[in-house]
Amino acid sequence: MKTILEMISEHLSRAFEEAGYDGKYGRASVSNRPDLCEYQCNGAMAAAKEYKKAPIMIAQDVAAALKDDEAFLDVSAAPPGFLNLKVSIPFLTGYLDKMAGEDKFGLSVKEEPDKVVIDYGGPNVAKPLHVGHLRSAIIGESVKRILRYMGDEVTGDIHLGDWGLQMGLIMTELRHRQPDLPYFDDSYTGEYPAEPPFTLSDLEEIYPAASAKSKEDEAYKDEAMNDTFLLQQGNRGRNALWKHIMNVSLPDLKKNYDKLNVSFDLWKGEADARPFIDDLVSMMKDKGFAHESQGALVVDVKEESDTKEMPPCMILKSDGAALYTTTDLATIVDRRDHIGPNRLVYVADKRQEMHFMQVFRCAKKTGVIGDDVRLDFLGFGTMNGADGKPFKTREGGVMRLETLLGDINEEMYKKIKDNHEVEEEEGRATAAVVALAAVKYGDLSNQATKDYVFDIDKFTSFEGNTGPYILYTIVRIKSILSKYTEAGGSLEGLSFNAETGDTEKALMLELVRFNQVIEAAYEELAPHKICAYIYDVANAFNRFYHETRILNEEDKARKEGFLKLLMLTKDLLEESIDILGFSAPDKM
């Protein structure tokens, strides 16, 4: 179904034509003077040049042609040539009725859906999840849902960092502690134990200990690099240990992502790219794309139009080891051959922009992926603490995701308990739902590329531009609706009011933007646009609510009109937060 702006533009075009002008000038936009009108058209100004006529005269002609158009309540021409428009209630409620009756509230989904792989999350196995990975998970999950909502066929891949130095560090530390483990005995040919030689909490302690040692002790670090090298070369014992590390870590990672309401279709990682590396490197050599530079193998990716420096894309280090770029290129091969996408979207820290530019250019230049495949990097900014510096614990350490979420849950629980009496268990469950909304909305409401301040007090507030405020609004509507049905009222077959108050109409004018907002969020991969929309809707609803006696309204039809509007408001808000990746409780 057309957007409301497209519908209004159609009326305008017809009027331009009727008045003797080209219909292309009849384009509507949302008013930037809401005190004067709801929509506006600036076409008369543009038409003035073609028709060599004063814009105000053209605007007056068009206004005259619109006089009897039932879509408008008021049309006026304002100097120098604006058309100021107010829509009629039947036009507006006609649109809302259609929205309420259509799938996805009248969003026109893609006629030719794309096949997309979205790469997000990207945690590093065996390293604790920290807040840096929070953004990728939250933004990626929402972008995945936006793409799907528009009809694309989307595969979400977590792309684990499971092949790096952290694995070697763990192995080195383990050898120091338990030198007799068979994994380190190269002459051992028997089967390795099925039980891992460590628990999750061992691992959580081993990695930071090893990482700290390697920073002080060169020899220790060399050992860890050697273990990493052996792992990557296929050493039997190291690979068996690697499997243990994965088996112990992954369930915990899954549990953490579940709590975030973030899920992946594929749990692949850098290690899965291994089988594709050799052929990829040979191809790049054979076809003359790769050349040696200071012992390393590189592909030039500089382009003439570059204004910034663009170093070559490194494929192999001088010791023959593959790099981050190599695994990403090999992963593209894997995705190309096994999924066949025509679009790849990567959600990672914006400081990785250069890396992705190199990978993208190299992939296209060497024909790893066709020119018809769209490659997008969605780089996000840093999450800062109240001091404007990257978010840390009170002690100055890296904040673990679990700790952070735990703190917010606790804060939310206190607020909910203050709000109304609640059983501990129920209160905790509600707190978890609201806390997740607080964190996700706090993140998503900012443009992804920007750094933002993670402010627990602000994010958990029930007022202002926050997740809890949005949920509070939904809960408020739910409670009005259930009061009505509990008193025997039915929500079936209601109609919007044919006459409305100002705040009622203002709410309607916000609601009709839904399809347009989703389209824009899709085009720009911008969940913040959906946040801005639901914030506007929530504000418009609360203004209406504070001025209106809804359930106490004596006129039955009018009351039903209010309830109909409430239902649609609730449905649109709930649909929107689902696309953002969180949900609302029944009470809070």
Ligand code: ARG
């Ligand atoms: N593991 C990486 C990190 O922690 C992020 C992975 C991003 N995705 C990718 N295909 N490179 O920085």
